[in-house]
Amino acid sequence: MTADTADTADTGPPAGRRRGRRPAGEDTRAALLDAARAVFVEQGFDGATVRAIAGRAGVDAAMVNHWFGGKEGLFAAAMQIPVDPTVLVDEFLASGLDGLGERIVRRFLGVWDSTRGGALIGVIRSVSSHEQSARMMREFITKVLFGRLARGLGIDQPDMRAALCGSQIVGLAMVRYVIRLEPLASADPDTLAEAIGPTLQRYLTEKL
Amino acid sequence: MTADTADTADTGPPAGRRRGRRPAGEDTRAALLDAARAVFVEQGFDGATVRAIAGRAGVDAAMVNHWFGGKEGLFAAAMQIPVDPTVLVDEFLASGLDGLGERIVRRFLGVWDSTRGGALIGVIRSVSSHEQSARMMREFITKVLFGRLARGLGIDQPDMRAALCGSQIVGLAMVRYVIRLEPLASADPDTLAEAIGPTLQRYLTEKL
DNA sequence: GTATCTTTTCAACGTCCGTTGAAACAAGCG
DNA sequence: CGCTTGTTTCAACGGACGTTGAAAAGATAC
Numbered sequence: 001m002t003a004d005t006a007d008t009a010d011t012g013p014p015a016g017r018r019r020g021r022r023p024a025g026e027d028t029r030a031a032l033l034d035a036a037r038a039v040f041v042e043q044g045f046d047g048a049t050v051r052a053i054a055g056r057a058g059v060d061a062a063m064v065n066h067w068f069g070g071k072e073g074l075f076a077a078a079m080q081i082p083v084d085p086t087v088l089v090d091e092f093l094a095s096g097l098d099g100l101g102e103r104i105v106r107r108f109l110g111v112w113d114s115t116r117g118g119a120l121i122g123v124i125r126s127v128s129s130h131e132q133s134a135r136m137m138r139e140f141i142t143k144v145l146f147g148r149l150a151r152g153l154g155i156d157q158p159d160m161r162a163a164l165c166g167s168q169i170v171g172l173a174m175v176r177y178v179i180r181l182e183p184l185a186s187a188d189p190d191t192l193a194e195a196i197g198p199t200l201q202r203y204l205t206e207k208l
Numbered sequence: 209m210t211a212d213t214a215d216t217a218d219t220g221p222p223a224g225r226r227r228g229r230r231p232a233g234e235d236t237r238a239a240l241l242d243a244a245r246a247v248f249v250e251q252g253f254d255g256a257t258v259r260a261i262a263g264r265a266g267v268d269a270a271m272v273n274h275w276f277g278g279k280e281g282l283f284a285a286a287m288q289i290p291v292d293p294t295v296l297v298d299e300f301l302a303s304g305l306d307g308l309g310e311r312i313v314r315r316f317l318g319v320w321d322s323t324r325g326g327a328l329i330g331v332i333r334s335v336s337s338h339e340q341s342a343r344m345m346r347e348f349i350t351k352v353l354f355g356r357l358a359r360g361l362g363i364d365q366p367d368m369r370a371a372l373c374g375s376q377i378v379g380l381a382m383v384r385y386v387i388r389l390e391p392l393a394s395a396d397p398d399t400l401a402e403a404i405g406p407t408l409q410r411y412l413t414e415k416l
Numbered sequence: 417g418t419a420t421c422t423t424t425t426c427a428a429c430g431t432c433c434g435t436t437g438a439a440a441c442a443a444g445c446g
Numbered sequence: 447c448g449c450t451t452g453t454t455t456c457a458a459c460g461g462a463c464g465t466t467g468a469a470a471a472g473a474t475a476c
Contacts, residue, residue, distance in 0.1 A: 028454085046254055047337040050434060060455050065435065127386055128333040129255040137387045163383060163392035164403055170387070171379020175371060178335055179345045179378070184371035195372055195416050199407045208403050236424085258464060268425050273465065 029067045031057040036078035037119065044125035045075055045133060072132070079119045079136070083111065085144045093152045097205060102197030108169060109189040112177065121177050124170060141166035150204060157208060164203040172196060237275045239265040244286035245327065252333035253283055253341060280340070287327045287344070291319065293352045301360045305413060310405030316377060317397040320385065329385050332378060349374035358412060365416060372411040380404060 035057035039048045050071050054061040068074040088107070095103060112121060120140070126133035141147065146162035155161065172192070175181045184192070243265035247256045258279050262269040276282040296315070303311060320329060328348070334341035349355065354370035363369065380400070383389045392400070 044336045049432080051432090061434080062436080062456085063454070066453075071434065124382075125336040127382070128252045128336055134387050138389050141383075141387075141389060160391050160395070160403070163389050166387075166389060167379040167383040167392065167404075168376055168407070169379070170382045171375040171377070174332075174335070174378045174382060175349075175375040179342050179349075179374075181346050181349060181371050181374060183368050184375065187368070195368070195411075196375075198410065199376070202406070203403075257462080259462090269464085270426085270466080271424070274423075279464065 028057065028059045028063055031059065032063060032067060032074065033078050036074050037122065040075060040078055040122040041119070041125065044122065044128075045071075045130040046126070050074075075126075076132070079122055081119060081140075081144075085140075085148075089145065089148050089152060092149060097153075099197070099201075100204065101199065101201030102193040104165075104169075104200050105172075105193040105197050106189055108172070109192060112173065113189070121173055124173050125178060137166075137170070146204075153204060155205065160208065161203050165200050168196065168199050168203070236265065236267045236271055239267065240271060240275060240282065241286050244282050245330065248283060248286055249327070249330040249333065252330070252336070253279075253338040254334070258282075283334075284340070287330055287341075289327060289348075289352075293348075293356075297353065297356050297360060300357060305361075307405070307409075308412065309407065309409030310401040312373075312377075312408050313380075313401040313405050314397055316380070317400060320381065321397070329381055332381050333386060345374075345378070349378075361412060363413065368416065369411050373408050376404065376407050376411070 032053065035053045036048075039053045039056060042048075043052075050064050051061045053074070054064060057063075064071065064074050068077055092100060092104065092107075123133045123136050123140075127137055142159060142162055146165040147158060150158035150161045150165075172184075176185050179185075240261065243261045244256075247261045247264060250256075251260075258272050259269045261282070262272060265271075272279065272282050276285055300308060300312065300315075331341045331344050331348075335345055350367060350370055354373045355366060358366035358369045358373075380392075384393050387393075
């Protein structure tokens, strides 16, 4: 399956590249990180293969071990959150309560739909079989984002509220990007923000 | 990883079972289905191995091929929905609009928390890397359950409403059973029905 | 009792995976 | 230039996986 990239056979360097150290300036570490982000997001941790990532980066699979110690290290390095969550939470809190839920949805969709931001989706795709991903998701929801947000609002049951918000956001990511269910998969961010924003608003601010 | 079952080595039948046909009455086909349900729910399609399933069922891995034609066939046979969705939809519609959202949440949690009903969770766990599972989820949401429900209510944008409900339900399953995020993972069904029910209610009945 | 069919186990095949070790090559330094 | 250091490719290893084919043995029909 997944017979899209050449994978195992050659990915032949166009008869040009020889062995040994390449001329400086070509940063293979960065190339690996970029390729890893793309492949992990598409396939999840288990589905992605080191050979496929290295092939997309145009280098040998052994480079993964050399630069990151192995597949796990590459995953951890590639799936770092691109935006500082502290800044994000402050931004949400500073804008006031009005329309908070819609702003959160809009922000998530903006990050996810952009090129760089698929990290969370890669983690979500990996969660099923990769305990480290499950831990990352838990900590992201309870500690990094929604937990801090609910606590910043100074309301009761912040952990439960964070978990509820997490359930709606994770579900949105699953249906839009993994399951690709229409019409939600192609809906524009404004429509989704209007539809789903009030849900988060209620989870965060109203009485449970 | 996942070094819980004996797996590859022996799973030695206690020096008792010999070759050849076993005495009738022991239905190995049913044993395989039970074991497959458990392992697919725990590990997802890719994570589950034919050897682990056969080991749990107490038979040889070759039986999977003999009875189901292969791993795919076993998955399809094991992940059939245990309750008739037509009956379910009729039941929801018959009870009226009042508290509909809460009833749906309660029904899902009841099925999921029971022994037999983890099929949907197995599918959700497999969705990331298994296109057949993604298709099953799409059809379940749009055609089998929420789509039919929204159409039965005779309201506008039934597809979008079904997808929104699907996003919340899939997210609930992910957070409660896969990511296992507290306090939601251990919350009792009543609490969750009160918290999440209104979300479905709004997605199904109120203006978007 | 003999022959036939079905079920089951066993051993093995081929494939793909992550990882490893050594060799080849470039760059920096004396 | 010779030596050292860091980077890259190559070939291979060991393991796990799904699947297969043949042999063994109970069940069934005659």
